Amino acid sequence: MEALISGFFNLQILAEAAPYLLRGLGMTLLLCAVAIPLGVVGGMALALMSTVNSRLVRWSAIVYTDFFRAFPPLVLLLFIAYGLPFLGFKPPPFVAVAIAFLLNTSSYYGEILRAGIESVSAGQHEAARATGLSRWQSLRWVVLPQAIRNVGPDLVSNTLEAVKLTAIASVVALPELLYVARQVQSVTYNATPVIAAGIIYLLLLWPLVRLLSRYERQAVQIH
């Protein structure tokens, strides 16, 4: 027990690590603030592409979505971080991570939003057009609000995954929360910083996890 406390919950080491961990948390939040909006916008673009008449456009959206959903994000990230320099472009870690996240999360958001748009019956769109709304207005005011509400739980779930995903940026030495915690761990030979990082993630994401449980329960309560 003694060893567990001094090895995992060592307050002295926590105090030393705290400033670094906070800086790491800042980087994690910055990464989320960049990657998640990019992913949502990219996903929305993909979902809208799947509604147009041109078969070419629809199919390219589907191929893109399936391609990037099949890749483990870490594989994508390493491919970009290690591969791009051979093309004469050496991205700073933050840019490499942002590109990988954009490709990965946009494909997931795209799939979810596409399913949402498909869940709104065609009659809604036709009725909206019949009242004189343009194609875009019908999408903006009639179809999308219902589509987004229908896939709310999936959007929450995917956002949770996207935030957690930022931890893989540590593998390419971006100084986010996990990377910083591991650095401090290797200097102090003590696991407290990594445990603290885990607790920070838990506090950060607990509300989302609770919300997800509520949604999952509601989803099956409607008979």
Add this chain to the structure above:
Amino acid sequence: MNNLVDTFFNLAVMRQYLPQVIQGVGVTVLLAAAVVATGLVLGFVLAVLRSLRIKPLTLLIVLFADVFRAVPALVILIIIYFALPTVGIRMSGFVSAWLGLSLVLAAFAEEIVWAGILSVPRGQWEAARATGLGVGQCMRLVVLPQALRLTVAPLTNRAIVITKNTALASVLAVGEILYQAQAGYAFSYNPSPLTLGAIAYLILFIPLVWLGRWVEGRFAWKR
């Protein structure tokens, strides 16, 4: 263009590292299968235990599910592999990855199965009990068959997500696809082994992406 082919699709390099990557495919498949089997069974058992509604037990299960859903899988793997040894608990990279990813899948599976169990109206329990079935029989013969049908789609998707997380095991030096590809890249200083790894992932996971979409349509979250 020639340069691009030589860099990313260098056949000589690919031929040299193909055996290692194929070996990696075996490890990835084994790890994924072990994680899916353990995680789903554990999640299922926890959900059934939760339905006994024993207060302290429920509290522990909810705490477990929340922690392992909120903390990124990579952080969990790093704690198991790099932090537990400091208190004398040592496991190989493969076992650490298997344990960590199984716990993550179990946490998500527990919540999904629990939502499924809750969806069966109380009257069904009461009616089944009134006909003389015991609590266990009632669970096994009446509640679970209805609950599980609802959980097929979300459980399949969760299982697919977790199999992609096997790439994280490369951080623990488990010789799966990504680790082998990275090693090949480091030895040859040519990204072709990474391309090979990426192709291996596509071959493994594109069918799973399609399976997920099919299951989603076939067993939607509704009755």
